[in-house]
Amino acid sequence: MRILGLTGWSGSGKTTLLTALLPLFIARGFSVSTVKHAHHGFDLDQPGKDSWRHRQAGAREVMIASGVRWALMHELDGPEPALPELVRRLSPVDLVLVEGFKANPHPKIEVHRPALGQPPMWPGRSDIVAVACDAVPADCDRPILPLNDPAAIVDWVHHFVQTNDAVHTTP
Template sequence: MPVRAVSFIAKSGTGKTTLLEKVILELKSRGYLVGAVKHDAHSFDIDHPGKDSHRLTAAGADTMVISSSEKLALVKKHQSPPSLEEIIETYFNDVDIVLTEGFKRGAMPKIEVHRRQRSKTLLCRGEKYDPTLVAVASDEALILDVPVFDLDDPVGVADFIEQAFLSANKKVRGRRASAAH
């Protein structure tokens, strides 16, 4: 069964991360296992000079994992960037849903975050029509062909995600599946 995923998209500074944090907290409170992927248009480095993990990567390790009793981090060099679908398929088979931040050009279902002060038009219903748009969270009333939620309503957004992407899956993975037994 494929992992369900939804991309939160918007122009920078609109409030994607803030809304996404609140939606993750809400879905977690309902017992779902939630994955997250953040798109970074720039090069980033989670390793820090002087740390053993950085030294191993700098020495040429193509894949390096640092692991503790609570979590792990993976640094993997690649020749060409993997698609979002490949990332989800490879690393997120143990969660109920993956919420991504960014990936506005991707093919995943999208929830656009809109703030009137930041932009007069939507990315997915402006100059171009993106058929993958499934909802909008906005600080202004909009009449669209998809549901529109208040930007400050993470519970409503989580309800929508649960109904549209999780309730069709009667036997979800994670704690909900084990709680049913």
């Protein structure tokens, strides 16, 4: 599998870009999965539903299944799993897009909007391989991708993942 991340400050448009890229990759025949990091607790369940009640009663894992999807929730009692461990749990696909996991060394595109007033993340970071932005930043030594042109970003990513060994990971 190939893995490529999107990173950037909160509010930069990482999720908006990711959801614009997904249908374009799929239209090109890529199978794509995503991994999203949450900096806070989250819950997929609704209080009072059976699966929520199973977890509240102490189940370590709860699987919910229907005719259209299944989901596995795993309660942690130790440290947060690292990205490679999470990726190994995914079914094989052509590309895994990762949102967040800033500290992990996988290749990333930084989503950068100078108007937000946040400093760029790319200086001194070899894991940031390109910058998607809506205004060309000064002194950027990475490829600049047009943030408002997802098709151009897909073209660049397609070439990058085909020619760069750093994006390959073992499931």
